[in-house]
Amino acid sequence: MDARAEILAVAMRAFAERGFDGASLQDIADRVGIRKASLLYHFESKDLLRLAVLEQLLLRWNDVLPRLLMVAAGGGPRIGSVMDELVQFFSADPNRARLLLREILDRPDDMRRLIGKHVAPWVKVVADYIREGQARGEMHATVDPEAYVQQVINMVVSGVATASSLAGALIDEPPVAAGKASRPAGRRRAPTTPSAASARAERSGKELLRIARESLFRERPTRATKTAR
Amino acid sequence: MDARAEILAVAMRAFAERGFDGASLQDIADRVGIRKASLLYHFESKDLLRLAVLEQLLLRWNDVLPRLLMVAAGGGPRIGSVMDELVQFFSADPNRARLLLREILDRPDDMRRLIGKHVAPWVKVVADYIREGQARGEMHATVDPEAYVQQVINMVVSGVATASSLAGALIDEPPVAAGKASRPAGRRRAPTTPSAASARAERSGKELLRIARESLFRERPTRATKTAR
DNA sequence: CCTACCGATCGGTAGG
DNA sequence: CCTACCGATCGGTAGG
Numbered sequence: 249m250d251a252r253a254e255i256l257a258v259a260m261r262a263f264a265e266r267g268f269d270g271a272s273l274q275d276i277a278d279r280v281g282i283r284k285a286s287l288l289y290h291f292e293s294k295d296l297l298r299l300a301v302l303e304q305l306l307l308r309w310n311d312v313l314p315r316l317l318m319v320a321a322g323g324g325p326r327i328g329s330v331m332d333e334l335v336q337f338f339s340a341d342p343n344r345a346r347l348l349l350r351e352i353l354d355r356p357d358d359m360r361r362l363i364g365k366h367v368a369p370w371v372k373v374v375a376d377y378i379r380e381g382q383a384r385g386e387m388h389a390t391v392d393p394e395a396y397v398q399q400v401i402n403m404v405v406s407g408v409a410t411a412s413s414l415a416g417a418l419i420d421e422p423p424v425a426a427g428k429a430s431r432p433a434g435r436r437r438a439p440t441t442p443s444a445a446s447a448r449a450e451r452s453g454k455e456l457l458r459i460a461r462e463s464l465f466r467e468r469p470t471r472a473t474k475t476a477r
Numbered sequence: 478m479d480a481r482a483e484i485l486a487v488a489m490r491a492f493a494e495r496g497f498d499g500a501s502l503q504d505i506a507d508r509v510g511i512r513k514a515s516l517l518y519h520f521e522s523k524d525l526l527r528l529a530v531l532e533q534l535l536l537r538w539n540d541v542l543p544r545l546l547m548v549a550a551g552g553g554p555r556i557g558s559v560m561d562e563l564v565q566f567f568s569a570d571p572n573r574a575r576l577l578l579r580e581i582l583d584r585p586d587d588m589r590r591l592i593g594k595h596v597a598p599w600v601k602v603v604a605d606y607i608r609e610g611q612a613r614g615e616m617h618a619t620v621d622p623e624a625y626v627q628q629v630i631n632m633v634v635s636g637v638a639t640a641s642s643l644a645g646a647l648i649d650e651p652p653v654a655a656g657k658a659s660r661p662a663g664r665r666r667a668p669t670t671p672s673a674a675s676a677r678a679e680r681s682g683k684e685l686l687r688i689a690r691e692s693l694f695r696e697r698p699t700r701a702t703k704t705a706r
Numbered sequence: 707c708c709t710a711c712c713g714a715t716c717g718g719t720a721g722g
Numbered sequence: 723c724c725t726a727c728c729g730a731t732c733g734g735t736a737g738g
Contacts, residue, residue: 251723267583269498273717285719286723294717346582349635352642353575354496363646371647388691395684398647399636403628406578406635413581417592418600418627455624459692462617480707502733514735515707523733 252290255280260301264343267350268298302351305344306366312337317373327381330374331400331460335453338408345409371397378464387464400460407456415452416445481519484509489530493572496579497527531580534573535595541566546602556610559603560629560689564682567637574638600626607693616693629689636685644681645674 258279262271273294277284291297312333319329338345352359375393382389407414487508491500502523506513520526541562548558567574581588604622611618636643 267496267498269496270583272715274715283724284717285725288718289723292718349578349639350582352639353579354499356642359642360646363642368647390687390691392680392684392687394648395644395680396688398643398681399632399684399688401647402636402639402643403632406639407628407631410578410581410631410635413585413588413592414627414631415624416585417589418597418630419623451621451624452627455621455628458619458621459625459628459688462619462692463688501731503731512708513733514709517734518707521734 251280251282255287255290255297256301256304259297260304260347261343263298263301264346264350268294268354273297301347302362305347306362308344309337309366313370317370327374327377327464328457328461331404331457334401334404335408335456338404339453342408342411345405348405349409367401371401381464386466388466391464396464403456403460407452411449411452412445415448419448419451480509480511484516484519484526485530485533488526489533489576490572492527492530493575493579497523497583502526530576531591534576537573538566538595542599546599556603556606556693557686557690560633560686563630563633564637564685567633568682571637571640574634577634578638596630600630610693615695617695620693625693632685632689636681640678640681641674644677648677648680 255276259271259276262276262279265271273287274284276297277287280287287297291300316330316333319333348359371394374397378387378391378393378396381387382391382393484505488500488505491505491508494500502513502516505526506516509516516526520529545559545562548562577588600623603626607616607620607622607625610616611620611622
């Protein structure tokens with residue numbers, strides 16, 4: 249593999265998991281299998297490495313953006329698809345969410361500029377789409393489009409980034425099947441079986457989508473089966 | 478002021494703003510106005526200082542908890558008040574939200590335990606309250622109570638922590654009055670006037686409350702005018 | 707609470 | 723891409 253690409257991948261993980269200050273160049277170099285000085289041959293400084301990691305993340309985001317905007321502005325009446333696209337991007341690699349969140353905490357002013365430049369434009373598009381939906385009476389008139397989109401983005405990014413701690417601690421596994429496997433009665437459960445973690449993530453993700461939907465659309469989005477009245 | 482209390486306050490700010498690794502004992506000591514060695518006389522190690530800061534945060538939370546649980550479980554039908562209590566706690570000092578978010582990112586396993594111990598119990602209470610509301614037909618039957626509360630907590634904490642970057646970049650100031658002050662036509666606006674920032678925060682916060690409400694209650698929360706059925 | 711000091715590690719450079 | 727090295731800073735200790 250291209251050395252630069254491998255360094256970027258390793259650095260991405262390191263910055264996302266331990267933070268920019270917590271991750272050392274020595275540590276990144278070790279994981280790549282080169283000397284620290286060699287790493288600094290490819291990236292002139294730690295800060296330039298950080299910027300390259302961010303740039304790479306933006307590039308990947310630009311891959312899914314066109315699809316997202318087509319779904320939003322084009323024919324499809326499914327704003328749910330926009331959400332799906334968003335959720336999938338960050339769920340595909342939770343370190344993307346963690347990295348962004350850390351950058352926002354570490355360098356809020358820089359990130360405000362970056363978000364204003366790379367995110368605000370398509371948020372505007374989605375917000376306009378919502379305004380159309382409001383005009384057609386499909387969406388709640390009380391929705392504040394920009395603020396709504398901001399809250400949804402926040403929910404998705406932060407939700408993915410904090411899922412292991414928040415969902416892991418607050419959500420029990422779903423009942424699954426009644427008493428299938430014999431779980432020893434003593435302790436509550438294993439620290440976290442991967443399957444249990446994903447079950448929690450699913451419950452959490454389903455609720456996220458429900459909240460986003462229910463707070464946007466006026467009626468059940470599924471063909472109304474003569475609700476009450 | 479008590480030296481320990483002053484150190485805790487300064488350390489809280491430092492850890493929240495720069496992260497545990499990014500904040501140095503030297504820096505904290507300087508801001509307190511003592512020597513680093515003196516700081517380590519009050520707190521045996523940097524890690525114990527971190528734990529003391531976290532403990533202090535939990536103590537303050539325990540101050541508002543009883544009020545919150547009374548509102549939720551007691552007579553008041555206002556789950557909105559629970560939200561208000563939550564929002565107010567973190568808005569009163571955004572560093573509380575930043576610190577918690579950083580700890581979740583830095584030590585997810587530790588925080589999962591801490592949340593399971595100190596947060597899960599009252600989440601259960603609120604979730605039970607929601608189940609009652611569902612049984613009475615006041616709240617959507619599709620709500621997953623635990624997952625809902627988790628998402629709302631996530632929204633509030635992350636929302637407060639990232640407000641300056643996310644809301645700051647995505648939300649324009651509200652129209653306020655039409656063309657009251659003469660804003661020079663050239664640049665878009667000042668980097669961020671404090672009043673503009675708070676206006677954004679208000680729009681963002683209002684929408685957060687709306688989303689939480691609309692996705693929970695079946696009808697307009699105002700007195701049901703003979704609900705359907 | 708201070709002065710004085712420690713080994714370890716940090717990001718980064720010189721030179722090949 | 724490497725070896726060899728740098729000054730600065732880190733958390734922490736000894737001793738008063």
